[in-house]
Amino acid sequence: AGGRRPVRYARPTLAARAARVLRDNDTGAVITAAPRLYPHMWSWDAAFISIGLARLDLPRAVAELETLFKAQWRNGMVPHIVFTDDDAYFPGPDRWGTDTAVDGPRNVRTSGICQPPVHAIAVQRMVEIARTSSPEERADAERFARSIWPALYSWHRWLVEYRTPGSSGLIAIVHGWESGMDNSPRWDVPYAAVNPGDELPPYVRKDVRVIGDPSERPTDKEYDRYLWLIEEMRRAGYDQKEIVRRSSFLVGDVFITALFAVSCDVLIELGTEFGQDEDKLADLALWASRARDAVAASCHSVSGMARDRDLRANRWLDTQTIAGFAPLLCGGAPDEVQLRLLSLLDSDRWCGHPGLLAPVPPSVSPMRPGFNPRQYWRGPQWPVVNWLFGWAFERRGWHERARKLREAGLRLTDDGAFGEYYEPFSGEPLGSTDQSWTAAVVLDWLC
Ligand code: 9YW
Structure with missing residues (x-):
């Protein structure tokens, strides 16, 4: 393979192609995350997909999130x-x-298990988009925001009630898949302590049949651990308290915690506008501030980068990945830490690396030992992650930075393949093509 970028589509054509991806991935019931590799609905994918769809077909976007929330656990x-x-x-x-x-x-x-709580962000974005459309769409989007609000609140409450064990204040994950960054080096140390028992029932992977080059995917050894954690949860009957007490993997996830903080802010904004209960708004304010404090407290004293915390081994995880920039998403870190992070992000270790096709932050710094430009969350660039930083920067009033990320994201994706992830130097699309959330964020950037 290597560096095949046959065309650069002009923006209207790119938008039309993105719209077609979302339409083609629509089974009628759900919009699958990707046509062959991921033929189901994924939680945080559905949120991004709804943002993209809001431009094309608001009722379809609403239906997507309603489908997800119909599957919300009791x-x-x-x-x-x-x-x-x-x-x-x-x-x-x-x-x-x-x-x-x-x-x-x-x-x-x-x-x-769960995935990052970006759903409130999606709902707010849908309302914003609908407001630039017709009065009817605006009314529909507002009605939807009002009706889904209690479900969003109970989702956030679940994260607090079941997933903030210990004193770090970080939201804990019990499986690397919950982070959305499945095989990120963030999880290497805690996964090393997961020992798949002899009782791991046999299984056959299907992902490697779809992706031609298995070296772009997690290894079999990693998969054994992923499956073992599922086995443990199954045995615990999915009793959350029991899982958090005993599972072999429990890690405070700083990226999720930052997204949670800012999603709580968004829920407060929506709830204030749409007349929700004062007590619930007060809960959200408390949760947001605790989460923000936890993110700030995780920052490394020299690099400023935010860190995950292994809650089983009681230690900080110093792996430097894109998640280290979490304080930029939610704010709350001291000014000097924030400045250090911004200049690090711009530096040749990250977006300013001279070899990058587009200045989109890679999942792992190209300067870090172990960086792998082709392997999933160990180096490639992920358009959705770029979208999140751009969205957060816009919200924080950093319009020029937001614009630059948007332009970079479009440069990366203007080949029209809608790759799941990209090789940062050549811009080769990797993993699945026609990935729904990639098409969705491209649509949002273009409109
Ligand atoms: C898997 C669907 C999902 C994303 C995750 C990503 C990948 C699925 O694909 O995980 O089987 O490994 O890591 O964030 O939601 O797009």
Whole structure:
């Protein structure tokens, strides 16, 4: 392979292609995360997809989030996958075995873990977009925001109630998949302590059949650990308290915590506008401030980078990845830390690296040992992550920075392949092509 970027599409054509990807990935019931590799609904993908769809078809965007929230567990958790009938993906619903979970949803099959809480952000963005459209769309979007608000609140409450163990204040994940950055080096140390038992039921991976080059995907050893954690949860009957008490993996995730803080702010804005309960707004304010403090407290004293915390081994995880810039998403770190992070982000270690096709932050710094430009969350650039930083920068009033990220994101994706992730030097699309969330963020950048 290597560096095939045959064309650069002009913006109107790129937008039309992105719209077609979302339409083609629509099964009628859900918009799958990707056509072959991921034939189901993923939680944070659905949020981004709704943002892109809001430009094309607001009712369809609303339906997408409604489908996700119909699968919300009775305790408030929004599951990371809502399964369709397609059996081309492993692990599917039988392997997860959530059907008998006490808190599971009825009438729909889901996985038993969650993903980053970006849904409030999506709802607010949908309202903003609808307001630039017709009065009817505006009214529909506002009605939707009002009706989904309580479900968003209970999702946030679940994260606080079940996932803030210990004193770090960070939101904890019990599986690397919950972070959305599956095989990031962030999780190497905590995963090293996960020992798949002899009782790990046998399995056959399906992802490597779709992706021709297995070296772009997590290894089999990594998969054993992923599957072992599922086995542990299954055995615990998906009892969250029990899982947090005992599972072999428990890590405070600084990126999720930052997204949670800013999503709470967004929920407060929506709730204030749409007349929600004062007590709930006060809860959200408290949660946001605790989360922000936790992110600030995680920052390394020299580099300024935010750190995850291994809550089993009680230690900070110093791996430098894109997640280290979490304080830029939510604010709250001291000014000098923020300035250090911004200049680091601009430096040749990150976006300013002279070899990059586009100045989009890679998942891992190209200067870091172990950086792999082709392997999933170990080096490639992910358009959605770029979108999140651009969105946050705009919100924080850093318009020029936001504009630059948008332009960089469009430069990376103007090949029209809508790659799942990109090789940062050649810009080669990797993983799946026609990935829905990539098409969605491109649409949002273009409009
Ligand atoms: C998997 C769907 C998902 C994303 C994750 C990404 C990948 C699925 O694809 O995980 O089986 O490994 O890491 O963030 O939601 O796009």
